Amino acid sequence: MWSERDMLDKRSVELHVEEIGGKHEKEPFSSRYRCGPLLGSGGFGSVFSGQRLSDGLQVAVKQICSDRVQHWTRLPGVLRPVPMEIALLQRLSEVGGHSSVIRMLDWFEVEGRGFLLVMERPPQSQDLFDFITERGALPERLALRFFRQIVEALQFVHAHGVVHRDIKDENIVVDTRTLEVKIIDFGSGAPLKESAYGEFEGTRVYSPPEWVQTRSYHAVPLSVWSLGVLLFDLVCGDIPFEHDQEIIEATPTFTRRVSKECQALIRWCLSYRPEDRPSLEDILSHPWMEGGEEEEEEPSSLPSVSL
Known part of the structure; x- marks a missing residue:
């Protein structure tokens, strides 16, 4: 689903997050999702294939390095600032979303990795x-x-x-x-x-x-x-x-x-x-x-x- 112009070698680059957990969730990312090969990379960060462990749902995992974030904001109940993208996507999700707008399913802040956004991944x-x-x-x-x-x-x-x-x-x-x-x-x-x-x-x-x-x-x-x-x-x-x-x-x-x-x-x-x-x-x-x-x-x- 991501541009082939930014594609890297999927076999050689994978996201390893087994040892780090989410800051805003009781369960760490690795307890809820499995992360697979890289799908695409660009100025925004990197996107990996993924799977939700509870039901096998195919997802996309967008990794955003903190030093690339231009605009930060705060969310209710979250101590540290988060990238504006998370707040915008959460706002759209909270009002029910739209069939023609990608939906963010979850997000995590991980030590040394920045932020992981778990997105829906439309098939085909x-x-x-x-x-x-x-x-x-x-x-x-x-x-x-x-x-x-x-x-x-x-x-x-x-x-x-x-x-x-x-x-x-x-x-x-x-x-x-x-x-x-x-x-x-x-x-x-x-x-x-x-x-x-x-x-x-x-x-x-x-x-x-x-x-x-x-x-x-x-x-x-x-x-x-x-x-x-x-x-x-x-x-x-x-x-x-x-x-x-x-x-x-x-x-x-x-x-x-x-x-x-x-x-x-x-x-x-x-x-x-x-x-x-x-x-x-x-x-x-x-x-x-x-x-x-x-x-x-x-x-x-x-x-x-x-x-």
Whole structure:
């Protein structure tokens, strides 16, 4: 479920936590979970396969080194500060979660290892970067199916006071059997606020002109800009902008045949001025988004969806 671009040798790197226990749990991590080979590694830390011992559930274990954590916060009943990512994921979990947002099942602080986040691990999953790399530009109906789920998930995330700040193809995983998607990796996330943000730890080529030019942005216009980049990526097979000047010009050049309605939605999301961009509700009510509701295709009828 994690990007192959960050894959390391799974056979040679494993996480050993047998001798250390969780700080906030009566039972240590090793009493509740078994950790397996490395799945992927990057700036966020490392992700390992894992299994819950009580029922055999397959999980992903994300290890975060304390010295890589940029933002800390406190949780009720927890003495020491924890990474912001833990607090954000716990907040979303406590309100019931969302089918298109990855769920944190547990977390531990371990001596000398930093923090371990136990995440759900959807079966038969592939991130959208690899999905698009293998298949090329997606049919609009399939792109719409993915995009609607992502926008609705962001509505949920924002409604519960969280902003992701790194929406991109690598942070969306697809269940290749059901075509259901999940947003992953809240490591760049923050509490949602109405005022401007002056820091950004997301991905440069998904960042909006106002960040490139003024080092400042607001949560919703940032998210909508990133959605515009993502939708272009889905229907054209690659992102629209590679360099800062291209981001500032905010004029995508369509490299594939794309319907006028889809082009219009992408251009709206990629409006230069933040105040000219749609809201998430505007996106969901756009004619292109509504066009796919009546005749939703089944997974079996879509091309190249099984691995």
